[in-house]
Amino acid sequence: MNESQAIKPGKHTRETRKRAFKVLGVQAGIALIAAAIALTNGVVAGYSALLGGVIYLIPQTYFTWRALSLRNFGSARAALADMYIGEIWKMMIYLVCLGLALFFVKPISPFSIFSVLILLHLSHGFLQIKLNNRFLKL
Structure with missing residues (x-):
């Protein structure tokens, strides 16, 4: 195949990408929502919970983008x-991200950060199952 013929993702790849970003x-x-609930316990708990969500979402978004990119489309070993x-x-x-947050953000509520991190980790598997009606490893 020459370079003028671009490899386009199949329907399954497009659907998987859509579901992963929906999650x-x-x-x-x-x-x-967790940050808003934590805000009822104080401003520190609220922004710590929000920070926990950001700490989870940045690396997860990077991994999802990288795993579902089309750079190595077609080669199982490269993928x-x-x-x-x-x-x-x-x-x-x-x-x-976690180290920077715990080191530089003062005052901080470690309970709020880690409770949101745990909540989002647990929700990932549950959402994958519910959205796909099966288990999708990503």
């Missing part, structure tokens, strides 16, 4: 390598 959108809504690299970068971004 991220719902999780952003969950994070905002798997890209997934592993994306997961490593996701963990590094996650640790850096």
Whole structure:
């Protein structure tokens, strides 16, 4: 195949990408609702909960974008390598964001941050199952 013929994603790839970003959108809504609920306990708890949502969503969005990009479309070996690299970068971004937040943001409520992080981690699997009527590993 020459370069003038672009590889276009199939219907399954487009649907998977749409569902994955829909999950991220719902999780952003969950994070905002959790931050609003935490705000009833004080301003520090509210912005700490919102910060926890941001700390979760930035690396997850990066991984979703990288895993579902079309750079290695068609090669299973390259796609798997890209997934592993994306997961490593996701963990590094996650640790850096969490470290920066805990080090630089004062005052902060660690309970609010970690409760929203746990809530979003749990919601990810549940939303994948509900939106797809099956389990999609991503």
